[in-house]
Structures are given as C-alpha cells and as structure tokens.
Amino acid sequence: MKVTGDQALVKKINKSLILHTIRTHSPVSRASLSSMTGLNKATVSNLVGELCSQELLTEAGPGESSGGRKPLMLHFNHMAGSVIGIELRVKQLTAVLCDLGGGILQEREALLDTHSLPYVLEQMKGMITELIAEAPPSPYGIVGIGVGVPGMVDENGVVLFAPNLGWEMVDLRGILENTFEVPVTIDNEANAGAQGELSFGAARGVRHLLYISAGSGIGSGIIIGGELYKGARGYAGETGHMTIEADGTPCSCGSRGCWELYASEKTYDNAGLSLPARTTPELVQYARNGQEDTLRHFASMGESLGIGVTNLINSFNPELIVIGGALSEAEPWLGGPLRKVVAERTLPYHKQQLEITFSRLGSRGTMIGAGFSAVMHFLGNIRVTL
Numbered sequence: 106m107k108v109t110g111d112q113a114l115v116k117k118i119n120k121s122l123i124l125h126t127i128r129t130h131s132p133v134s135r136a137s138l139s140s141m142t143g144l145n146k147a148t149v150s151n152l153v154g155e156l157c158s159q160e161l162l163t164e165a166g167p168g169e170s171s172g173g174r175k176p177l178m179l180h181f182n183h184m185a186g187s188v189i190g191i192e193l194r195v196k197q198l199t200a201v202l203c204d205l206g207g208g209i210l211q212e213r214e215a216l217l218d219t220h221s222l223p224y225v226l227e228q229m230k231g232m233i234t235e236l237i238a239e240a241p242p243s244p245y246g247i248v249g250i251g252v253g254v255p256g257m258v259d260e261n262g263v264v265l266f267a268p269n270l271g272w273e274m275v276d277l278r279g280i281l282e283n284t285f286e287v288p289v290t291i292d293n294e295a296n297a298g299a300q301g302e303l304s305f306g307a308a309r310g311v312r313h314l315l316y317i318s319a320g321s322g323i324g325s326g327i328i329i330g331g332e333l334y335k336g337a338r339g340y341a342g343e344t345g346h347m348t349i350e351a352d353g354t355p356c357s358c359g360s361r362g363c364w365e366l367y368a369s370e371k372t373y374d375n376a377g378l379s380l381p382a383r384t385t386p387e388l389v390q391y392a393r394n395g396q397e398d399t400l401r402h403f404a405s406m407g408e409s410l411g412i413g414v415t416n417l418i419n420s421f422n423p424e425l426i427v428i429g430g431a432l433s434e435a436e437p438w439l440g441g442p443l444r445k446v447v448a449e450r451t452l453p454y455h456k457q458q459l460e461i462t463f464s465r466l467g468s469r470g471t472m473i474g475a476g477f478s479a480v481m482h483f484l485g486n487i488r489v490t491l
Contacts, residue, residue: 119144120152121485124181127162128206128484132178153179160185160244161484183208186245186483189236190476191229191252192294194431195220195269195321195370196384198228201469202236203476205248205483207305209469211239220270230284237285247287249479252277253294253471255322257340262291265340268357269322290478294318294471295342296333298429298464299326301474306465307427315423317344318471319410320385320431323365325417345369349412368409370431378402385431392438403438410439411446418451418459429464430471436463 122142127133130141139149156162164177183206191200195217202211213232217225229252237247254277256267262278281289299316302308308316314328323345327334335341345365346358353362365371373383379398381391391399414426432439444461451459464470 116152117485119148120155123149123152124156124161124484127156127179128181131181132165134176134178136176138179181206184241184243186243186248187240188248188476188479188483189233189250190297190472190474190479191232191250192297192471192475193225193229193252193254193270194294195255198225198232199468199472200232200236201472201476202240203473203480205480207301207473207477207480209473210241211236212469220272222272222275225270226280229281233281233285245483247285248483249288249290250281250285251290251292251297251475251477251479252281253292253297253475255294255324257343258291258293260339262289264291268359288479288482290475290482292475292478293324293326293342294430294475295324295326296335297326297474297478298471299328299333299427299474300477301466301470301472302427302429302464303328303331304477305473306470307462308425311425313421313423314425314427315414315417315421316427316429316470317410317414317417318430319369319428319433320468321370323369323413327421329421344413344417347413347416349409349416364409364413368406368413372402372406385434389434392435400438403435404442406432406435407439407442408446411443412450414443414461415447415450418447418455422455424458424460426459426461427464428461429466429468431468433464433467433470 123138126138126141135149135153139146161182163180163182165180183204186205188203189200190203198215198217200213201209203209215228240247254264254267255269257265259265264272264275264277266273278289278291295316295318298318302316308314312331316326318324325342325344327342346360346363348362349364350362354366355361356363356366370385373380380402381396382388388399392403466473
C-alpha cells in the first residue's frame with residue numbers, strides 16, 4: 106500500500122518532528138538537530154525560523170564548538186502557554202496549572218462531598234476558573250485542559266462508565282469545552298498517569314511499561330513499544346476489576362472479588378478494621394510513628410497489590426512497573442510485601458531485567474500526564490504509520 110502526502114503535509118510533519126525533538130532534547134544546536142532528525146540543514150534552518158517566529162522556540166548560547174564559531178542553542182519555550190491538568194478521584198478533585206514543559210505553576214485540591222454530576226462540575230469549573238486567573242502572561246495563554254477520570258472514556262471524551270462515581274454517558278469534554286472555549290482532552294486516569302511517567306517521571310525512554318494507578322480504585326496504563334495501548338475500542342487497562350478472589354466481595358462494577366477491593370483505599374472502609382484514620386496521608390503519618398494496625402494493613406495491601414502485579418507481569422512481560430496514585434506515598438510499607446509476592450509468584454523469565462518502582466511524580470502523576478495530553482494536542486503531535 107502506497108502512502109503519499111502533499112508538500113504541505115510533509116512540511117507539517119517535519120515541523121512537528123523538529124519541535125518535539127527540541128522539546129525532548131533541549132538545548133540543541135541546528136547541526137545536532139539535523140543529525141538527529143535526518144533532515145537537511147536548509148530544511149532545519151527554515152522550520153526553526155518559523156518556530157522561533159511563533160515563539161515556540163528561543164535561541165540562547167553559545168554552545169560548545171568542535172571548531173569555528175560557537176553555535177546558538179535552541180530551547181523549547183516552556184512559557185509559550187499554560188495548561189491545566191485535573192484528576193477526578195472518588196474523594197478528591199485535584200488540579201495543577203503547568204507550563205508547556207510540565208513544570209507546576211499552581212496547584213489546587215478540594216474534597217468531594219458527593220459524586221453528583223452537577224456538584225462535581227461546579228467544583229471543577231470553579232477550580233479551573235481560579236487557575237486560569239493565575240496563569241502567567243504568555244503568547245498563547247491557556248492552550249488546553251486535560252482531565253483524568255476513574256472510568257472508561259471513549260475517543261470523544263465521553264465518560265462511558267465510572268463505577269466508583271456512579272457515572273454513565275457523561276459528555277465531560279463537551280461540557281468543559283462549551284464553558285471555557287479551549288480544547289479539552291479526557292482520558293482514563295491511569296492512562297494519563299502513564300503518560301506523565303513516560304514524559305516526566307521514572308519511565309523516560311522505556312518501551313514496555315505498566316503504570317499501576319493505586320488510590321481510591323486501581324487502573325493500569327499500558328505502554329507497548331513506547332505507545333499507549335488502549336485496546337480495540339479504547340477501554341484497556343481496567344485491571345482493578347480483575348478478579349483475584351473467585352468468591353470474593355461484591356464490587357460496584359457488578360462482579361466480585363475485584364483486585365481493587367483488596368489493594369486500594371477501598372479497604373479502609375472495611376467493617377471491623379481498627380485503623381486510626383481513613384485516608385492515605387493520615388495513615389502514612391501513623392505508619393511513620395509505628396502504629397501497629399496501620400503497619401499490618403499496609404502489609405496486607407502490599408501483598409494484594411503483589412498478586413495483581415504478578416498477573417500483569419506474567420501477561421505483558423514489561424521492562425518496568427511503576428506504582429503511582431495516592432498509594433505511592435505509602436511506598437516504604439507497601440513496597441517490601443509487594444516485591445516479595447512478585448518474587449515468589451512471577452514466572453522466572455519474566456523477572457529477568459524487570460524493575461518495579463514507585464512513581465517519582467507521586468500523587469501528581471495523573472494531573473501532570475493529563476496536562477501533558479493537552480500540551481500534545483496544542484503542539485500537534487503528528488505521526489505517520491506505514
């Protein structure tokens with residue numbers, strides 16, 4: 106099959122290639138850029154000139170010279186605009202205002218009293234309005250809003266089913282775009298977290314990654330060959346509803362014995378527990394002080410996390426597992442039991458050169474990843490697949 110494109114398309118692709126190469130490897134010289142992209146120096150010079158005139162690139166220098174005049178270095182202009190990244194959790198709404206390089210400029214957090222759609226939308230719109238008002242002056246202003254939600258999302262930004270929120274068929278993208286008149290991207294929160302880790306966190310340069318978002322529920326962002334895998338219809342990664350107990354506790358999804366019932370913050374609400382608190386930040390403080398009930402509970406959760414992680418390792422054979430979300434803050438008490446279960450139960454060859462780590466972005470990973478999706482939408486991440 107022949108794939109063709111007119112001159113304008115080829116130019117657009119080359120321009121995108123140059124922009125994203127500089128964004129990733131900044132600072133870089135024109136000569137190095139030509140070598141890295143395979144484009145001739147004249148093409149690089151012309152397209153760099155256009156990007157500088159659009160204020161997406163800046164020049165500074167001089168750089169190191171291998172002989173002759175020292176080159177000016179090209180930098181991606183992080184401050185050309187701002188994005189807002191939001192994570193909708195079961196009990197919280199969190200948001201960040203970021204520059205185009207993922208740097209956090211402002212942060213907001215609010216507890217949610219109910220999952221009622223009008224109430225959540227009111228909170229979300231108020232938070233976005235506050236962050237827009239605090240955005241620094243820039244050539245492009247607010248270029249997009251990205252939202253990570255705990256549920257299934259289609260390609261049009263419709264939340265099809267979010268069992269932990271009780272939502273079905275919510276056109277969240279349409280609602281927010283109509284309100285704020287900027288492009289909005291909506292994705293599953295684990296997918297957003299995976300993108301955050303891949304671009305700014307522990308997974309830079311990784312080709313085969315499983316990102317486990319562990320908080321009020323559990324979801325997985327799956328990276329295969331450096332690309333986010335969403336499945337045939339875009340719904341891959343609902344691993345929190347993988348059964349680990351055949352006759353286990355009934356789940357809000359309609360099944361029973363789901364992984365997240367044993368390894369997420371849902372366990373805090375189990376009847377009969379003598380925990381001194383019911384939120385992860387509070388329990389982390391009790392664990393630091395050696396509170397025995399908390400330590401026992403985190404150990405049990407770590408073992409349950411390990412069971413699900415083992416199933417995923419045996420299924421996908423990744424090179425890296427990143428545990429993110431709210432429970433990443435409890436790494437000192439979850440990590441040991443988790444890794445012990447994985448070591449005992451994972452197939453031998455799957456364990457070779459496998460690394461399990463906790464998120465460097467902590468509980469901010471999904472917000473940063475959601476914001477990054479908005480950045481990519483703004484910059485026009487063009488790819489051609491043959």
